[in-house]
Amino acid sequence: MKKYDVIIVGAGAAGLAAAAVAQARGRRVAILDMGSTPARKVSASGGGRCNFTNMAAEYSRYFGQNPNFVRGALSRVSPNDILDWAKVHNIAATEKAKGQYFSASGADAVVSALLRDINKCDLITNCSVSNISKPDDVFVTETGLGTFSSDSVIIATGGTSFPVLGVSDIGHKIAKSFGHKIVPIRPALCAIATSAFSSELAGISLNAQIKIGRAIITDSLLFTHFGIGGPAAYRASLYDTADGIYIDLCPNTDVAQWLRTQKQTAGRKNMANTLNAILPVRIAKWIAGADTRNIADFKDTEIIAIANRINKIFIPANDIKLHGMQSAEVIRGGVSTDTISSKTMESKLCSGLFFAGEVLDIAGDLGGFNLHWAWASGRVAGENA
Ligand SMILES: Cc1cc2nc3c(=O)[nH]c(=O)nc-3n(C[C@H](O)[C@H](O)[C@H](O)COP(=O)(O)OP(=O)(O)OC[C@H]3O[C@@H](n4cnc5c(N)ncnc54)[C@H](O)[C@@H]3O)c2cc1C
Numbered sequence: 001m002k003k004y005d006v007i008i009v010g011a012g013a014a015g016l017a018a019a020a021v022a023q024a025r026g027r028r029v030a031i032l033d034m035g036s037t038p039a040r041k042v043s044a045s046g047g048g049r050c051n052f053t054n055m056a057a058e059y060s061r062y063f064g065q066n067p068n069f070v071r072g073a074l075s076r077v078s079p080n081d082i083l084d085w086a087k088v089h090n091i092a093a094t095e096k097a098k099g100q101y102f103s104a105s106g107a108d109a110v111v112s113a114l115l116r117d118i119n120k121c122d123l124i125t126n127c128s129v130s131n132i133s134k135p136d137d138v139f140v141t142e143t144g145l146g147t148f149s150s151d152s153v154i155i156a157t158g159g160t161s162f163p164v165l166g167v168s169d170i171g172h173k174i175a176k177s178f179g180h181k182i183v184p185i186r187p188a189l190c191a192i193a194t195s196a197f198s199s200e201l202a203g204i205s206l207n208a209q210i211k212i213g214r215a216i217i218t219d220s221l222l223f224t225h226f227g228i229g230g231p232a233a234y235r236a237s238l239y240d241t242a243d244g245i246y247i248d249l250c251p252n253t254d255v256a257q258w259l260r261t262q263k264q265t266a267g268r269k270n271m272a273n274t275l276n277a278i279l280p281v282r283i284a285k286w287i288a289g290a291d292t293r294n295i296a297d298f299k300d301t302e303i304i305a306i307a308n309r310i311n312k313i314f315i316p317a318n319d320i321k322l323h324g325m326q327s328a329e330v331i332r333g334g335v336s337t338d339t340i341s342s343k344t345m346e347s348k349l350c351s352g353l354f355f356a357g358e359v360l361d362i363a364g365d366l367g368g369f370n371l372h373w374a375w376a377s378g379r380v381a382g383e384n385a
Contacts, residue, residue: 001147003149004028004150004151005022005028006029007141009170009171010155010158011033011038012041013114013375016039016115018379019117020114023120030123032141034129035125035126038114040165044107048106050102050110051367052082052368052371052372053082053368053372054099054101054372055079057079061369062373063188063238063239063363064334065336065338065361066338073373082101085375086101086110089112092104092105124145127144128143152352154345156381157359158171158358159358160331161328161330163326175359178350180340187323189237189370190237193227194227196247204283207220208247210233210235210245210246212239213239219232226323231366234366256303262277266295268295271306275288287310334361334362335361336361346384358370
């Protein structure tokens with residue numbers, strides 16, 4: 001049985017970040033991953049350009065039963081620390097939206113940098129972990145390639161979404177076996193299936209506003225064959241949809257007021273042509289339907305009804321379905337943070353057992369917040385394991 005100081009389960013973003021720090025502390029580290037290549041989600045991230053951090057990374061951009069949990073790690077590892085790290089590795093960082101950083105050198109440059117930082121660790125791929133126990137003072141990790149022992153273990157097995165990249169729920173099972181609670185898991189940062197829109201609209205995107213609970217999201221919305229996608233829908237999928245959602249397709253315009261003005265000034269236009277001034281043509285036609293009357297002939301109640309189909313679209317909970325684990329970027333839920341130290345990432349139930357990254361009940365907003373969480377929580381675990 002090979003013995004290490006630290007065994008890290010999962011060579012993803014969090015596991016590799018943890019390994020680099022543990023290695024720098026002189027710890028003998030093995031990273032075990034079931035895949036044939038490490039950091040596959042990092043490679044796929046940001047459409048291959050890896051949105052690796054966001055200057056706005058602070059607790060309000062995170063979700064979970066206790067989003068405050070992220071404060072400890074985020075105070076230790078800032079977005080600037082990650083930008084400095086990228087610079088050291090000659091990764092060209094480009095700012096897409098304000099504060100949202102991608103790798104202009106591509107996602108694989110980020111993976112190469114992560115691997116350079118762990119050159120003294122044993123990275124063991126095709127090594128699926130099936131169980132971890134602590135019969136006495138050391139951890140015993142059982143894998144398809146045999147058994148390993150270590151003083152500390154960091155569980156960094158990620159979430160179970162996007163299974164085509166190779167995922168497992170072993171982190172949750174191991175956590176449970178040590179007495180940790182698992183917050184129920186569901187897909188997040190994903191498209192939303194709904195019958196509220198016609199499939200004829202598929203492919204159109206526009207700036208829209210989604211109100212969900214107390215949250216107001218203004219971002220690009222993409223119509224799909226089954227409902228809505230794009231950043232606005234992805235971000236909405238992080239929230240509880242039990243009370244339904246409101247969508248405004250024209251957030252800066254009081255459409256009823258605007259249509260009344262059009263009725264006065266351009267009353268001979270039909271509704272589809274009128275709406276085309278503020279909406280993409282296919283949406284304008286879909287809303288006008290078969291009605292070819294001039295707008296001058298519309299009663300005020302009809303104008304209000306049309307405006308509501310633009311400014312106040314309500315989709316009830318029973319017509320909202322998250323579009324599934326297959327395409328979700330992250331999961332909501334995971335190992336409850338109740339019994340994890342936010343300062344060290346160590347279990348409060350078993351000393352020497354650490355958790356980092358998406359395996360925990362923490363999901364970040366769209367925009368680089370999930371990878372930032374993986375780096376920050378991974379580094380903190382690596383400092384303490
Ligand atoms: C398509 C896609 C695009 C994304 N784009 C972005 C983006 O641009 N920016 C952003 O911030 N976030 C993005 N995310 C989310 C982000 O990639 C994840 O939140 C992040 O990778 C989580 O890091 P992690 O280390 O916790 O888990 P992962 O990176 O998922 O790593 C977990 C590792 O554990 C290993 N593992 C699992 N089970 C076992 C086992 N039984 N034995 C051994 N090893 C095991 C897996 O093989 C994997 O390598 C994206 C996600 C997806 C799916």
